[in-house]
Amino acid sequence: MKTKILSILQVSILMFLSTLSITAQHSSFNLNREIQLTGESNTFEISIPIAPGLKQLGITVSSSIWQGDISIELYDPRKKKIGNYSVGTQVDDKTDPEKSRFSKPKETVEGRIVKVFENPIPGDWKVTIKTEKSKGHVNISTTSNE
Amino acid sequence: MWIYIRGVSVLLIPIFLTTNIQCQITGQLDVDSSWQKFVFLSQIPSMNDMYTMSSNMIIDKVRIDSQGYFSIKTTFLPKKDGLYRIHLSKVGSPPASLIIGGQDENHLFIMAHRHSQFNIKSLGRTATLFDSLEITNSPDNDKLLMINKITELEENREITGTPLKRDLISKAVNEKLRTIADTSENPLVSLYAIYQSSFEANYTAHREFYEQYLQKWENEKSLYFDIFRKQIDLRNPAHSLHYVWIALLFFGIGILTTLYIFPTIKRKHPIHDLSIQERKIFKLLQSGKSNKEISEECNIGISTVKSHVSNIYTKLNIKSRKEAMDINHK
Numbered sequence A: 001m002k003t004k005i006l007s008i009l010q011v012s013i014l015m016f017l018s019t020l021s022i023t024a025q026h027s028s029f030n031l032n033r034e035i036q037l038t039g040e041s042n043t044f045e046i047s048i049p050i051a052p053g054l055k056q057l058g059i060t061v062s063s064s065i066w067q068g069d070i071s072i073e074l075y076d077p078r079k080k081k082i083g084n085y086s087v088g089t090q091v092d093d094k095t096d097p098e099k100s101r102f103s104k105p106k107e108t109v110e111g112r113i114v115k116v117f118e119n120p121i122p123g124d125w126k127v128t129i130k131t132e133k134s135k136g137h138v139n140i141s142t143t144s145n146e
Numbered sequence B: 001m002w003i004y005i006r007g008v009s010v011l012l013i014p015i016f017l018t019t020n021i022q023c024q025i026t027g028q029l030d031v032d033s034s035w036q037k038f039v040f041l042s043q044i045p046s047m048n049d050m051y052t053m054s055s056n057m058i059i060d061k062v063r064i065d066s067q068g069y070f071s072i073k074t075t076f077l078p079k080k081d082g083l084y085r086i087h088l089s090k091v092g093s094p095p096a097s098l099i100i101g102g103q104d105e106n107h108l109f110i111m112a113h114r115h116s117q118f119n120i121k122s123l124g125r126t127a128t129l130f131d132s133l134e135i136t137n138s139p140d141n142d143k144l145l146m147i148n149k150i151t152e153l154e155e156n157r158e159i160t161g162t163p164l165k166r167d168l169i170s171k172a173v174n175e176k177l178r179t180i181a182d183t184s185e186n187p188l189v190s191l192y193a194i195y196q197s198s199f200e201a202n203y204t205a206h207r208e209f210y211e212q213y214l215q216k217w218e219n220e221k222s223l224y225f226d227i228f229r230k231q232i233d234l235r236n237p238a239h240s241l242h243y244v245w246i247a248l249l250f251f252g253i254g255i256l257t258t259l260y261i262f263p264t265i266k267r268k269h270p271i272h273d274l275s276i277q278e279r280k281i282f283k284l285l286q287s288g289k290s291n292k293e294i295s296e297e298c299n300i301g302i303s304t305v306k307s308h309v310s311n312i313y314t315k316l317n318i319k320s321r322k323e324a325m326d327i328n329h330k
Helices: A002-027 B002-022 B139-153 B163-183 B187-196 B207-216 B223-235 B237-273 B276-286 B291-298 B302-316 B321-326
Strands: A031-038 A042-050 A056-075 A081-088 A109-118 A123-145 B024-028 B038-044 B052-054 B058-063 B069-073 B082-087 B097-100 B107-112 B118-122 B133-136
Touching (some): A031 A042, A031 A056, B038 B069, B058 B069, B082 B187, B097 B107, B107 B139, B107 B187, B133 B139, B139 B163, B163 B207, B207 B223, B276 B291, B276 B302, B291 B302, B302 B321
Parallel strands (some): A081 B052, B024 B118
Antiparallel strands (some): A031 A123, A056 A123, B038 B058, B038 B082, B118 B133
């Protein structure tokens, strides 16, 4: 009987904690996305949908490339540019460090933009990424608090 | 004589040395262990490239000593003022790395030329590397710092609130930057303020200001201004109107060509499509000859004449001898 009560209690606690964690996930969302660039020229647009009532939004876009050029632009839902940067390499480097652990690119260029907004405008915030024969990767991460 | 030369040398050498030593940007930064102990100097070719990073933009690299001091010689820089970026890289990051915003923001824009000599000093430990600085001996660079501070107000989380309040702050900040641009005597400082005022978004609302601004600096010869002029020109609706006028002109030429030139070509065209024999028969047709007469004159069979006549009718898009006689083939 005692064991039965204990196991019921354990299940109840587990369910209670699960509910808490789901509620916590509801009050904030975090996006974390990595885009691998394999030498093509392309334009990507990443949407970050923001619901009304959000207290804070943090957007970080970072990139590291060893071939080509890349431009990053950030726009708010009113299409106002809120930040941008571009990085480019000079050496036409054929080395691919992801294929061989012993190869090291001759030249790497890094860029990062960090923006934090209080009471962000609800709607689609956008990150546009333009690549020109780029090899490397881009990371987009957001943090938010309701 | 030797005594004279030695005397002049003794006088000149210190002057030469002092001049060269003084032409440098010195500074002291509060750099912790997460940063590499180097300062990189990049040349910014246009205001649009302020947030562009590549290895070929880096023109100098100097070491930061244990006390945080560094010095960059300016003797290799052009005589005219230019925009430069000083930056540091994080440990493990490549020299060409740019961080915008956040606690790790790693760069500062400065103006310099061949004879620049000023000092950048960090005013104690702050949230970011270049957060709180003092620039001595360069009022123009001091103004750039002031412009940066004003621009930062727009993103200051402590004073921004609702979107409406943020809009008002943004408008006030841009207005202030335009005032600085308007009153600044240094063209580069002025243009720096313009670019920080997000002029691309505000151009339509303040077109008169930008037109007057261009007039004010019309004699300023620099790549920075050339690029700015082009950007303004592209945004100017009058510029778009030029294209409309050109398009209308070509449209008119197109109509005239269709009405007068093409029809002329078309009128000639069907006759030119006839073969030599068909043209000969066509002339005989126009002179009112019958198939039999044509057959005798051309020394060919009647069936061949009929076949030629049929071809002529098709090519000239006619149905009778009368229509053939009405065609003026000249």
